[in-house]
Amino acid sequence: MKNFLKILKIDESSLTPYYRQLCNAILQGIDEKLISEHDILPSINDLSIALDISRNIVTKTYNTLKKSGVVSSVPGKGYFISNVKLDKPVKVLLLFNKLSTHKKIIYDAFAEALGDKASIDFYIYNSSFNYFKKILLEKQDKYDKVVIIPHFIDKIDNACDVINQIPKEKLILMSKLVKGVEGDFGAVYEDFANDIFDALEQLLPSIRRYHSCTIIFPKNSYFPTDILIGFLNFCKQYNCEYDIVSDLRSESMCKDTLYISLTEDDLVELINLLLEQGLKMQEDIGIVSYNETPLKKFILNGITTISTDFEFMGRIAASIVLNNSRDHIKIPFHTIIRESL
CATH class of the missing domain: 3.40.50.2300 (Response regulator)
Structure with a gap:
């Protein structure tokens, strides 16, 4: 029997699911002619033991390849390569x-x-x-x-x-x-710059209810500074008082302020400060969160978002x-x- 352990390996540093890694390895082995038609694949039990993975992963691998016509099985005999004439993925x-x-x-x-x-x-x-x-x-x-x-x-x-x-x-x-x-x-x-400018412009009637706008822009973050440029351009064009803070923990929340949060952690901290200080949403402060997620429509009856699709x-x-x-x-x-x- 062919030594499939020289071909089938798991890369633990990859976030690709293990079953998909094994599917890819088998397809690559076919493409490189290391695996041939009619080759018998290791049993589910043998491969799970050899690679130290669950039987379910191996089963899902073989079933996925069966659906695509690469692998077939015979009851009592196991799995084998049934088709090597494939469109190359x-x-x-x-x-x-x-x-x-x-x-x-x-x-x-x-x-x-x-x-x-x-x-x-x-x-x-x-x-x-x-x-x-x-x-x-x-x-x-x-x-x-x-x-x-x-x-x-x-x-x-x-x-x-x-x-x-x-x-x-x-x-x-x-x-x-x-x-x-x-x-x-x-x-x-x-x-980034035009996106946040246009989004805030759409919110302008609501933003006018607040005295100032504060954006929370973390230090040493991966967020592009173009977001800040768009925010500043908006505030200057519409004569909005504004502030830029990097860490809410060193700030006290101000009434009549709209807060724009970029990270989920800062959104949680905003809500925590809001509750601790007994402030009311809309009446005392406003919150806009960057990037839509499913939970934001439920938090405090709904968090306004500006978001990429x-x-x-x-x-x-x-x-x-x-x-x-x-x-x-x-x-x-x-x-x-x-x-x-």
Whole structure:
């Protein structure tokens, strides 16, 4: 029997589900002619023991490949490769800076839109430029497409040098265009400065009820400073008093103020201070939260959000992958008004 343990491996640093890693490894083995038609696959029990994973993972792997026609089974005899004449799936290296609720929305939409037409290896680089660079240098040559959400908390000016080393026919940027990245590549991007300006402009009648606007912009964060530029442009154009704070813990909440929170942690802290000080939403302060998540429509009868369409981002990025597109597509930005304003 062929030694499948030289072909089937689990990368614990990847966030790609184990069953999907095994599916991808089998498909790659077929593509590289390491696996042939009629080859007998290891039993579910043997492979689960050899790779130290659950039997359910191996079962899901084989059943997924059965649905796509790659694997067949014979009761009492096990699983074998039944078809090697397949459309070659696009191999995608997907790099996100962090995990969050809205990043999961992006990933789910991206993976669903690609379906079986692509295999995804998914890594999180924790907004660290050095780790981002390490992953790219080690892995990019193995993939047909490299899809990146490029948000960093360090060495931001070096990002373009590393990204420019990726062949442009492979490169797709999601969420943000990186200054200095040259050539003809695909992108689905946010226009941060204009997005927040336009969203606040839509909220202007409600914002006028407050004496001033305060945006909470954390230090050493991955958030683009273009968000601040858009906020400041809005406040100056409409003569709004404003403030920029980095940490709510060193601030006392002021009545007649609209607070704009970028992070979930700061939103929680805002609500905590609101309750501690006995302030009333709308009457004393207003809250606008950046990026829609499902829970925000329930918190305190609803938190007003200004948000990128994350599902659109994932679906359009998948379309760019499958169509070998070099288009640059702007992501829609939505305003959802609720009881917090």
